[in-house]
Amino acid sequence: MxxxxxxxxxxxxxxxxxxxxxxxxxxxxxxxxxxxxxxxxxxxxxxxxxxxxxxxxxxxxxxxxQKNVDIFPKKNNNAPKFKSDATERPVPEFDLHIEKLVKSKGGMTNYDILTLQSETAKRHIEFAIKNRIPKIVFIHGVGEGVLKAELDFMLGRYDNIIFQDANYQKYGLGATEVYFKQNVK
Incomplete structure (x- = not known):
């Protein structure tokens, strides 16, 4: 260890x-x-x-x-030049499974669990809006779809948010991608 x-x-x-x-x-x-x-x-x-x-x-x-390796290869002046507009940052992912939020769910009702998951999601949404984070991903799992339905309902109440199922290859059916519209008046 x-x-x-x-x-x-x-x-x-x-x-x-x-x-x-x-x-x-x-x-x-x-x-x-x-x-x-x-x-x-x-x-x-x-x-x-x-x-x-x-x-x-x-x-x-x-x-x-130990080998000496040239970490700066010779520059090829004929190579095409690419310019990135902004540095790409990894998309923040938040796992809403109850096991990831609390040490033990013992004694919690289904209502308590869903409330904690919803409040956690809302806190991350508000943080992303406040800090102008363009995109986040919520991992909610497949299950019976209760958490996804609650998340969809909550996200639908925001004016400047677009959301959709996240990349299937990476997350399967158990995640939602949330985009925050910037500079909206």
């Missing part, structure tokens, strides 16, 4: 999330993502991101041969 310390750079194993450890409590690690979100993971869901010094130490300790 890998142990984490505050300020360690980490990546989530099953998600495209990178960040820095802000706290460690038992087997749970709270990470501030590169997007500024605070997320909690189990220890086994994260991996440290090696810095160059850590990698060099690993090479020395394990007696591996």
């Amino acid at each position: 890998e142990y984490f310390k505050v300020n360690d750079k980490v990546s989530a194993l099953d998600e495209a999330i990178d960040g820095v450890v802000v706290s460690v409590k038992n087997d749970e690690v709270t990470v501030e993502t590169t997007d500024g979100f605070s997320m909690t993971f189990k220890v086994n869901e994260l991996i440290k991101t090696n810095t160059t010094n850590e990698l060099n130490n690993f090479i020395k300790i394990n007696g591996l041969a």
Whole structure:
């Protein structure tokens, strides 16, 4: 098992999330993502991101041969030039499964669970609007469709939001993509 310390750079194993450890409590690690979100993971869901010094130490300790590699290949002046308008950031994903929101759902009624999931989604929507985040994804699962119906109802009440099923190849049928219209008067 890998142990984490505050300020360690980490990546989530099953998600495209990178960040820095802000706290460690038992087997749970709270990470501030590169997007500024605070997320909690189990220890086994994260991996440290090696810095160059850590990698060099690993090479020395394990007696591996180090090769000099030109990391800046020669520039081809005939290559086409592409210019990006803005740096692409990963789309924030929020898993609304109750197991991801609370340690134990024992004693919670279905109403309590749905209310907590809805309030969590609303909090993320309000945060995205306030911080002008153009797009987020809610992972709600397939199940009986109650959470998806509640989410669709909630999203329909906002004027400047467009939502649709998320990429099927990536999420299957269990996610909704939410777009926020910017500069609307």
